[in-house]
Amino acid sequence: MADPVPYRRDQASEQPPYDYPAYESTIKRHPDQRLVILPHTLSEVTGPVYGHGKVLPEDADLTRQHKGEPLGERIVVTGRVLDDNGRPIPHTLVEIWQANSAGRYIHARDQHPAPLDANFAGAGRAVTDADGRYRFVTIKPGAYPWLNRPNAWRPAHIHFSVFGASFITRLVTQMYFPGDPLFPFDPIYNSISEPKARERMIAHFDLDTTVPEWALGFQYDIVLRGPEATPMEH
Amino acid sequence: MALGHTPSQTVGPFFAFGLNHEGHQVLVTDATQGERIRIDGRVIDGAGVAVPDAMIEIWQANAAGRYDHPDDARSEKPLDPAFHGFGRCGTDKDGRFHFLTVKPGAVPGIGNALQAPHINIAVFARGLLKHLWTRLYFEGEPLNADDPVLALVDPKRRKTLVAKRSNGKEPGYAFDLVLQGKGETVFFDI
Numbered sequence A: 001m002a003d004p005v006p007y008r009r010d011q012a013s014e015q016p017p018y019d020y021p022a023y024e025s026t027i028k029r030h031p032d033q034r035l036v037i038l039p040h041t042l043s044e045v046t047g048p049v050y051g052h053g054k055v056l057p058e059d060a061d062l063t064r065q066h067k068g069e070p071l072g073e074r075i076v077v078t079g080r081v082l083d084d085n086g087r088p089i090p091h092t093l094v095e096i097w098q099a100n101s102a103g104r105y106i107h108a109r110d111q112h113p114a115p116l117d118a119n120f121a122g123a124g125r126a127v128t129d130a131d132g133r134y135r136f137v138t139i140k141p142g143a144y145p146w147l148n149r150p151n152a153w154r155p156a157h158i159h160f161s162v163f164g165a166s167f168i169t170r171l172v173t174q175m176y177f178p179g180d181p182l183f184p185f186d187p188i189y190n191s192i193s194e195p196k197a198r199e200r201m202i203a204h205f206d207l208d209t210t211v212p213e214w215a216l217g218f219q220y221d222i223v224l225r226g227p228e229a230t231p232m233e234h
Numbered sequence B: 001m002a003l004g005h006t007p008s009q010t011v012g013p014f015f016a017f018g019l020n021h022e023g024h025q026v027l028v029t030d031a032t033q034g035e036r037i038r039i040d041g042r043v044i045d046g047a048g049v050a051v052p053d054a055m056i057e058i059w060q061a062n063a064a065g066r067y068d069h070p071d072d073a074r075s076e077k078p079l080d081p082a083f084h085g086f087g088r089c090g091t092d093k094d095g096r097f098h099f100l101t102v103k104p105g106a107v108p109g110i111g112n113a114l115q116a117p118h119i120n121i122a123v124f125a126r127g128l129l130k131h132l133w134t135r136l137y138f139e140g141e142p143l144n145a146d147d148p149v150l151a152l153v154d155p156k157r158r159k160t161l162v163a164k165r166s167n168g169k170e171p172g173y174a175f176d177l178v179l180q181g182k183g184e185t186v187f188f189d190i
Helices: A195-199 B142-146 B155-161
Strands: A074-083 A093-098 A123-127 A133-139 A144-146 A152-154 A157-162 A171-176 A216-219 A222-224 B036-044 B054-059 B086-090 B096-102 B118-125 B132-138 B162-166 B172-174
Touching (some): A157 A222, B036 B118, B155 B162
Parallel strands (some): A074 A216
Antiparallel strands (some): A157 A171, B036 B096
């Protein structure tokens, strides 16, 4: 068979390094040895497109998973998953998880003394439509303290996990909210050296996405690696 | 001009309730074709300490050596309707993970090369701002000697990519992931 079309590689400045001491957890967890560069074979350019189990429409509404409504500011978060050629990635799984409006995760190891919300678990998933679009309804997560340094706080964020067209496009990232005053102090956000790339992680407030009398709307597009040569249409 | 990529960020410490779903470490059903294997491993950091908040994802071909993906269109290799090739497992408090799967068949490499049976692995954890890529090969597999990817790796470090046969009840392999330091696993830039 013909060799697979390789995928475009990341610019170093648009991805974080493994060794980034300002984020202390990297210190004992980054490889010391140089990574071995691989050509892209069938093993890299294929990936899970089936077998995610059944994703239900209510999985994308984090405010409707319990008896009552969660506390906090209701928001709509929507956007498209694209490759770097600008092509939409349809039918791909998008998973999110987040803290509640008080900045507390449901996770047992989160010891932040902020209240849990019995009506909010904070996990959702959706499959993109034919145009690559996903849409979640949730509440705006709160900022929260962490133990990286004294008085360290994470800016409000929603974790995103996306598959894309192949295993090589796998991405886990965090979506931030515009104008967060904690940006200058957060080593995870600032681990991306190129400011323009960093800003790609910030959602845009969008009045057209905002649902009147109901919820603020945010747009957040995700751009994954794409094939270097655009495949011919069949 | 190509669009800029969305940067990666760490999965953080609190992903389990969002990503770890019961049963995702089991890739097989009774109907799956091929030799069933169990893979057991631990994730270890540079201080030799278990990593209890990592997540391992695997992607592999079926027993016939076919990936369940539209870009693997080799109809001479059968798809298995009872095998899709993706698994996910969070580590426990001792850094342990496991998968129940089948041994994959060999798959084509670049040119006319053949790749030895292998499983593609992505490692996510608090402290990893970007996930790590590696591969699991199988001890005792004759094709390892000619595998074009193993050939790119310093011979002294190749053994970190080869899972060892273990002596359990079912055919098993042991495969630890060492993030840093002595015995550091070979990781790939793909």
